[in-house]
Amino acid sequence: MKGIMVLGTSSDVGKSLIATGLCRMLVNEGVKTAPFKSQNMSNNSYVTKDGKEIGRAQGIQAEAAKVDATVWMNPILLKPRSDMHAEIVLLGRAEQVVSGKNYRSQFYEKGLAVIQKSLDYLAEKYDVIVMEGAGSPVEINLKSRELVNMKVAEMADIPVVLVADIDRGGVFASIVGTLALLSPSERNRVKGIIINKFRGDPDLFVDGITWLEENTKLPVLGVLPYIENHMIDGEDSLSFQEKRPSSVKDSLDIAVVKLPFISNYSDMEPFYFEEDVSIRFVETGDDFGHPDAVIIPGTKSTIHDLSKIKETGLARKIQVFYQEGGTIMGLCGGFQMLCRELLDPFGADTGIQGNKADGLNIIPASTFFHQKKRTTRVKGNYFSATGIVGELVEGYEIHLGDTMVQADEKTVPFLSLSNGKEDGCYSNNGKVIGTYLHHLFHNDEWRSIWLNRLRKEKGYPLKETVFIQEMKDKRFDLLADKMKRHLNWEKLQKIMFEGMSK
Known part of the structure; x- marks a missing residue:
């Protein structure tokens, strides 16, 4: 299987947006691409053409990849019903409501099986899979039975890039700390680092890149700017912001x-x-x-x-x-x-x-x-x-x-x-x-x-109709173009297509 998994040092570092941009970059180069996230936890869902329910982020990523979204792109969706319980949506259909404890103890093997089935299906249909992780891959209390990060990268046998959000601060500690908590085999799967949400002159971060590459022995594949008002909706409420016109009268x-x-x-x-x-x-x-x-x-x-x-x-x-x-x-x-x-x-x-x-x-x-x-x-x-x-x-x-x-x-x-x-x-x-x-x-x-x-x-004053679908598709291309300018795209492609052979 050819592909890449986008992992983050924490939630809301921009994994979904980067995966969306990668999907559009690949399809624009003629590569048949599918998004994938094994397990989503979100109440912001997307209904496929056949009436099934998946996480919204993978639905949007499918649109960016110019393919129809299917349940194989997000086989497990957890929809919180309370602080302790969530509904399991399995391959697009609601199955049961369980507590977090029971989910981990009773669903793990079943989850692995449906994830493997989904990976096999996508590998047959697409050239490249762009996978997205969830939260942090090193939550020690969850790591032994996780269904969405390094375990899934191992199942697919694909390389990983680690994304860190510089806007929130602590970027060096979050990268080094995440890498330190990975096992040796997991650490070997990480092939590069992406710095996201950078504000200002990137030349001011050259020393930071040098330090990271020397101390992690990994290439920094890009420093992506903070993208204001990208208007590509994410998977959870952290990504949904208020919107107030700054200078529009009336x-x-x-x-x-x-x-x-x-x-x-x-x-x-x-x-x-x-x-x-x-x-x-x-x-x-x-x-x-x-x-x-x-x-x-x-x-x-x-x-x-x-x-x-x-x-x-x-x-x-x-x-x-x-x-x-x-x-x-x-x-x-x-x-x-x-x-x-x-x-x-x-x-x-x-x-x-x-x-x-x-x-x-x-x-x-x-x-x-x-x-x-x-x-x-x-x-x-x-x-x-x-x-x-x-x-x-x-x-x-x-x-x-x-x-x-x-x-x-x-x-x-x-x-x-x-x-x-x-x-x-x-x-x-x-x-x-x-x-x-x-x-x-x-x-x-x-x-x-x-x-x-x-x-x-x-x-x-009355306004003319704003036709947003055409605008949304243009924004996928704008996102892809902007990311491509700030990424070492040639090196990232090489990582995706060579896989774990190097």
Whole structure:
């Protein structure tokens, strides 16, 4: 197998972004490339064309590699449900909810088997595999039964590059310390170092490169600059930042509720491409301010997170905002929170059979949680408040619950789906929308309509539609070009294609 594994000295050093750039660099040179991460822990997922669920980072990397994402690119996805438990998504399908202790003791051999099966499949289909590790490869308490770092590099028998984040400080200690904690055979697999997130003049780091190469006996393959606003979404909430226009007059203020178990926050990604839109997180009532719109995103634990926003006073602020005619969007779990009541007869959401909770009582609906999760790509036309069918939108659903809306003179379904079913709720002439459709705002024309309505209400100039898919693809090329200028690309390619033979 030809390939490379991108490991980091810690979380959020830029492994996902570098792997994404490598995928685009390789495919631009005609190399059939697949991304791979054996085990992801993230609630930010990606639905493949066949309706399976994988980590979002590998879905994005597949887009960069110009291939369809498949479950073989991320065979194990762990979706946190609480501080102690996570849902195991195995080859794209939810399997069970387990504690961290039980996962390590009961799942290890099964995990190794599915990882090997995935590696074998990808090796047959692709020329090169760009693998990504997780966190640090030398967490001593986890290392003996890990399923994502050096063990997987050994299974694939590919070389490793170690990435360190210089922006956070301590770069020399993090590199030397990581290498020192590897076993001799693991240390032999590391073939180079990449310094990431460098600010300023790279000539000022020449002595640092010399020191690292002399003391680690490894080549520094590149010093990558800090890339501002790359707009390529990552796999976890550490990579999702607020966005506030610095100099744009008449900007819209959109408040996004920051839920403890927020999921699929990539639903907000398109707003990064709108120059007059500000995105800020709100966690308590004190944070709320005076937004132009509120978005309640998805969550892996709806009733738990609903309880949390009630405790912090945020729920009451949202209710008052609604009563004063504010614009509210509820996505998936956020849609469920807008209901009158939430019922969990099987304990699928909370782990407590028969549990129930009062919702925000903003839409006339009830949510029932079922045992089987729904994951599928969907298309549909949206309704207006008068029932007129509008443009086609598409996205995907990932949810346990079903929501029953009691239609009245103010409330109609939001979407007429291509499968003949209806989705969501469109209320108060569009002031309130609830839907199970993730990726809704990635539909450029619909997003433009929604934002222009807000602009009109504020007396701001209307804007032309921003078509982000073309912009995203250009950003993959820009990322690849920028990385290539700062990497020893020839040497890195040689490491990938020669493998462990040298």
